[in-house]
Amino acid sequence: MTPLLLGSTALLLVAAAMALWWGLATRLQQRAAADHAATRLTQPETRVSADELRNQRPPSKRWQDLLRRAGLTPSARTVVLLVVPGIIAGVGAGLRLGVAGFGLFVLLLYFLGIGLWLYRRMEKMQQRLVAQMPDFLENMVRMAGIGNSLSMAFQSATQNVEPPLRPILDNALTYTRAGMDLDRALQHAAQSYHLRPLEMLAVILGTSIRIGGRSDQILQRMSDFMRDLEEVQRELQATTSETRMSAWVLGLLPIVAGLFMALASPDFFQPMFHDPLGKKILLVAALMELGGGFLLYRLAKSL
Template sequence: MIQSLALAAITLLLLAGAIELWWGSALRLQQRKSLESIEQRLVTHQPAERRMQPPPLPGQRKRALLQSADGLLMRADLPPNRAIYAVIACFGLVLALLAWWRISSVLAMPLVLGLYSALVWLWLRRRIEKQQQKLLAQLPDFLDGMIRMTSVGNSLPMAFQTTTKSVAMPLRSLLDRTLSSMHAGADLDQALALATRPYHLEELSLLHAVLGIGMRVGGRSDHILQRMGDFMRDHAHARAELKAITSETRMSAWVLALLPVAVATFMTLVDPVFFKPMFYEPLGHKFLLVALVLELTGGLLLYRLAKSL
């Protein structure tokens, strides 16, 4: 019964993830097509020898998952090293063993690990949102500095290098990685695209596309950068107003979704005798499975409600 319950819980988690991916696939497809069209226009202006890219090595494919994890830590403003992974894994293992010792049931381990994984994901997501807000808040001022440098006759790469010296963290780290790639021989747009790839921000993707077009086609790049800066400020102001208006609804959704899980976990750890029939009796297993299904369904619906605002 325990094995079937664990298998059913894993199946429900995978089903919830599949539904979320399916609902967001249309928006992601539209964004990917838009960025691909911009990249295609850039590629048409590149020489033939630059369009040819070497095939990926076998070792690079094996490290794809690790690179994705490193990119997640970079978006969360954490150092991408193995110590972070070890600390997160060890802390989760200690919590699972503590729950096993306290409740005296193996079934408590996957439940505690699932709750711990959800809390770690929420913590990382909160850090990622704060990091993105800081980056987007610094971008308009950085563009204003580039506009002042290009208006007096400097090229885009020279304006980029000069303006980077007056930028604070966390945008400074991203620009420093771009400069390192430029010193290694890459063009400005290619170096910026490589440095901003882990952050998954449309504004940064649009910036490196505009810089690439300005370097290869020419024109008044300062006018385009000025419009981009004004648009980013207006967009940030509108997003802040929308977030303030919908904050009460989103907070209510988080409280309603996490409160049953938090209360059940606290009561189980404080008084395990009270919940022992849920882990040892067949009827308790059924109740536990029903509660898990209801919690996942309600959490998914509340998540969709909060995300649609």
């Protein structure tokens, strides 16, 4: 089971890296297109892209942004609660088996699990924010349709929004009261969340404020598109949920079972770390688990 344990951990690392790598190109292309359009439609000397705003933040602020995107309080207490249990688990596992490498492995496994948990929370937070956007946009359209300016429509529509979207919009209004343009204020307020619809809304608002046009029609079409997209995504998730859950179970079962057996019977697993044949078995098992995990990942992504 120890070979499967190590192999499954490597599988999860590779799967997470592949997911981030494959999604990175699309995200960069979308943001580059939005920044390019905004640069052409606004004043170059006053326009700052969302990526530039995020890159200007120090590393400590980026960690705070990460916790906010996951719906957690960005404080030292939160970091301690996330890190300390992993250290305790790693030290305890290393002492139990009498192998320091196994303790490091458990620590790595713990932080990998924390990373996946945070990633899942960020996905849910993104879904909640996106789900609130159509109603907010429609309220803006109604307010603009009765003669209000976009700034007034934005302020009025914000009053009817619930968290988690409400704090972002309130921060944008705070920036506007300090003298910042509405589009840049929204961009600053949303930079922690990497929310594509808010970035697009900032571009639309900036274009309307500086150039003019029927922005209410654009907002209405954007709202309709987001509703249709959300419905399609829900149908896709419902259709592929069984396959994705099976892939997760098959990937995590060897890890959980191997970890339990290693801690329950450490004398049985110690030769795997000291004997040359045991190390070879670990390597072969890791390669086989990586191959199987890659096939499962491709199967889940193809649906």
